[in-house]
Every structure is written in structure tokens, then in C-alpha cells.
Amino acid sequence: DTEVTQTPKHLVMGMTNKKSLKCEQHMGHRAMYWYKQKAKKPPELMFVYSYEKLSINESVPSRFSPECPNSSLLNLHLHALQPEDSALYLCASRGDRDRGRYTEAFFGQGTRLTVV
Amino acid sequence: AQSVTQLDSQVPVFEEAPVELRCNYSSSVSVYLFWYVQYPNQGLQLLLKYLSGSTLVESINGFEAEFNKSQTSFHLRKPSVHISDTAEYFCAVTNRVGRALTFGSGTRLQVQP
Numbered sequence: 001d002t003e004v005t006q007t008p009k010h011l012v013m014g015m016t017n018k019k020s021l022k023c024e025q026h027m028g029h030r031a032m033y034w035y036k037q038k039a040k041k042p043p044e045l046m047f048v049y050s051y052e053k054l055s056i057n058e059s060v061p062s063r064f065s066p067e068c069p070n071s072s073l074l075n076l077h078l079h080a081l082q083p084e085d086s087a088l089y090l091c092a093s094r095g096d097r098d099r100g101r102y103t104e105a106f107f108g109q110g111t112r113l114t115v116v
Numbered sequence: 117a118q119s120v121t122q123l124d125s126q127v128p129v130f131e132e133a134p135v136e137l138r139c140n141y142s143s144s145v146s147v148y149l150f151w152y153v154q155y156p157n158q159g160l161q162l163l164l165k166y167l168s169g170s171t172l173v174e175s176i177n178g179f180e181a182e183f184n185k186s187q188t189s190f191h192l193r194k195p196s197v198h199i200s201d202t203a204e205y206f207c208a209v210t211n212r213v214g215r216a217l218t219f220g221s222g223t224r225l226q227v228q229p
Contacts, residue, residue: 006159033216042206042219043160056216090159102148102167102210105217107160 003027006091006108014116015081021111023074023091032074033105034066035090043090049074081115088112118143120209122220130228131199137192137223139181139207149190150208150217151181160206166190202227 004025013019023032030051035043048056049068063085065077074091094105121140129135141147148167152160164175171183181192190207204224208217 004159040222042222043217045216048216092160104150104162104165106162107152109159112157 004091004093004106004108006089006111008111009109010112010114012114012116013078013081015083017081018077018079020078021076021089021091021113023076023093023108024072025093025106026072027093027095027106028071029093029095029106030071031094031096031105032068033092033094034074034076035092037088037090037110039087047076078113081113083115086114118147118209118211118218120207120218120220122207122223124223125221126224126226128226128228129197132196134195135193135197135201135225137205137207137225139190139192139220141188141190141207141209143188143209143211145211147209147211149181149183150210151179151190151192152206152208152219154204154206154222156203163192163205197225197227199227199229201225 007022032049034046036046037043045058046060047066052068063080067075088110090110091108092105095103119142123138150165151163153163154160163179164173164181166173166183174180179194181190183190204222206222207220210217
């Protein structure tokens, strides 16, 4: 199983709403990532979790709040978003080194978020 | 610091023609290189990777890329493209201590009949 599952696939929310994005993997990967991708742009790193601890926060506004409740789950809590936050939000995971060799990242299908 | 440059934002090509998508990187340490493909409204799928060993890497659907350290390049090639290859292609780099990928700006491959 090399799958990263993201739910929901689509989300429309108002600027006063609170919602959460969910990401799940069962590959035993201990590094998990959130990326944001605007139309016709490459993914931009938001957060990195390593062994369920936040290790990188790329100066993301506090209206985005990540959470890693266990080694298989990664959430992104959303509150008071702006229309410019509309984007495709991608989750990825990566395993530990395999016999000293770097391992690649696997991506989910993304959540298409629209803020109205 | 590391960076990736994909000079071609769009590459139109006719079906069954060969194609090359260019990728150059810069890094002060040894790198790992990847090509990801993104079909419309989907996530990223790993196409191929260079971690070590042979500098020529191949995918199961006919793409290949060659790591050229002296030219700091990792160009993607396919000898004969299909309509179904139409997608966005991202080159990405990380290094031994890197925890996340740095992506190029992407190249839109448009295969025409």
C-alpha cells in the first residue's frame, strides 16, 4: 500500500467557518508534510512533521493549524481563512532511510479548498 | 540552499514525437532528484528518481532522465509521446539532510494529435 489518502476532496467554506483537512497513510512513514498549491504554480511547503513533532513551519499564518495525533494521521485545522487561501492542499509522507538511502515522498490527491 | 529551474513553462509536441523537458538545479551538497507528474485536478505522482548509482533512470511508461553532475541537470525525455502524457511535470530536489522537496516551477506538456 503506497497510498496517502486525503479527505475531503473538495471543500467550500466561508471566512468565518472552522474546518479541518485530514490526511492518512499506513506505510509506517514518520515524516509527513502539508503543501499548498495555487493554480499553475508548484507546491509550496507549509509544515513538516517528523515522528509526530512539528519540525518545520514555513512562516504559515496562524489561521492554519496543523496537528499530528498519531503516526498515521495528519490534520490541518482551518479558521478565519481568506479568499486568497483558496488552493489545492497536498499532503505527503516519506519513510525513514532505507539502508542509509534517502526514500521518496508520496503525495495524496489533495483537497481543493475554496474560501468564499 | 538549493533551487530548481525549469526553463520551459509549456512544451507543445505532436503525438509520437520525442520530447525533452529540461531541469537544472543548484545545490552546495550532493542531491537527490525527482520528476513528479500532475494530471488535472489530481495530486503528484512520482515518475522517476535519482538517489545514487546509475545516472540514467527509467520509468515504467517510457520516460527516462539522466543525472548530469557537471551540468547540474536532470532532463526528462521520452522518445515517443502519447496524448495521455499531457500533464504538468515538476522537477524536484532535496539533499542528504533535507527534510522536504524544493520544486521547480513546472512544465506543461501538451501533446497534440
